[in-house]
Amino acid sequence: MIDHARDLVSVHDATERLLTAAAKLDNAAVTEPSRLPGWTRGHILAHLARNADALVNVLEGRPMYVSAEARDADIERDAPRPLDVQLTDVRATAARFQDTGAAPADWSRTVELRNGVTDSASRVPFRRWVEVELHHVDLGIGYELEDLPEEFVERETDFLAARFSGHPDVPSTRLTDGTHAWSTGRTADAPAVTVTGSRPDLLGWLAGRRDGAGLTTDGGPLPALPPL
Template identity: 75%
Template sequence: MIDHAHDLASVQEATERLLTAAARLDNAAVTEPSRLPGWTRGHILAHLARNADALVNVLQGRPMYESATARDTDIERDAPRPLDLQLADLRASGARFQETGTAPADWSRTVELRNGVTDSAARVPFRRWIEVELHHVDLGIGYELEDLPAEFTEREIGFLAERFAGHRDVPPTGLRTGDGRIRTTTGGGARGGPVEVEGTAADLLGWLAGRRDGSGLAVKGGALPSLPPL
C-alpha cells in the first residue's frame, strides 16, 4: 500500500537536501552543463520548479501542462535566471506542492499525467520524489546514485522494472543485487532470455533510469538488454 503522507515527507527532505547543495553554487555554475544532454544546471532547476506546479495541476484535476510546447518554453525561459531566483522559485513551488498534498483528498482516485499516462493519486508524491532525487544527481554537484536513500533506490528499481515489464523490445530479465536485497523481474515481451542482471543497487538503478550504461553490471544468459527511452 502506498503511504502518500510518508512520501510527501520524503519529498520535503529531498528538496531541502537539493536546495542546500545548490545554494553552494554561484551564477556561473548554474549556466554550466548538467549531466543531461543539452541542459544546463539552470534547465534542471527550472524544470524541477515547473514540475512541482505541474503535479499540483494533476492533483487538482487540471492538465499537467498546457502543452508539450508550453512546458519546454517555460523551462527555456526560466533556465538562465540567477541562482537566487532559481532557488526561491524551487522553494516556493515545492511549498505549493506540499500544501496541495496535505489537503483532504481521495487518494485512491485515478489522475492523468503527461501523454495519457494515468496513475493513482497516492503515487504522485513518489513521482515527485523521483524527480527531485534523480535530478539532484543530474546536476553533477557531488550527489551520486550511491548517495540516494536506500528505500528510494529499492522502490525506484521496482517502479522502473514494472514500467518495462512486458515491453515488446525487452526480453525476460531478472534483476538482483549481490546481497539479495533486491530481486525483481522486468521485460518479457521480446524473444530470447531469460537474462539475469546483477549489480549494486546504484548500478541497477542507473541502468534502468538511463543514468549509467550498465558496464558495471554482471549479465548471464545473453547480452545486457537495450532499454527503450523512459
C-alpha cells in the first residue's frame, strides 16, 4: 500500500540532498549543459521549482499546467537565473508542496496530471520523489544512479516496468538483477528476451538515463523503448 506520508518524508530528504549538492555550484556552472539534451542545469532547477507548483495544483484540484506551451515557457524564463535565486525558488516551492501534502485530504481520490493521465492522490508524493531523484542525477554533479536509495530504485523500476507493460511497440521482456525479476512489454507473448544487469543499470535504461551498455540479453539486441 502506498504510504503518502512516508513518501513525503523521502521527498524532503531527497530535496535536501539536491539543494546541498547544488549549493556547491556557481553561477557559471548553472548555465552549463546538464545530462538532458538541450537543457542546462538551470533548466533542471527551474523545472523542479515549477513542477512542485504544478503538483500543488494537482493536489488542490487545479490543472497541473495551464498548457504545455506555458510549462515550457516558464522553464525557459527561469533557467538563466543566478544560483541563489534558483535554490531559493526550489526550496520555497518544495516547502509549499510539503505543506499541501500535510493538509488533511482524501488521499484515495483520483487526480489528473498532464496529458489526461490520472492517478491516486496518494501516488503524487512518489511522483515528486521521482522528479527530485532523477533530476539530481541529470544535473551531472556527482550524484549517480548507484547513489539512489534502494527503496526508490526498486519502486521506480516497478513503476516503469508496469508503464511499458502491454505496450504494442515493446516486445515481451523479462528484466532481472539476478535476485528479482520484472516483466514488461507485450506480456501476453512468450518472453522474447531476458535483460540482465544491476538495478541501477536496469533503472537507467528504463528511465532513458543509460543506453543499456551495462546490460546483457539472452540473445539479440536490447528492445527499443519508447520515450517516457
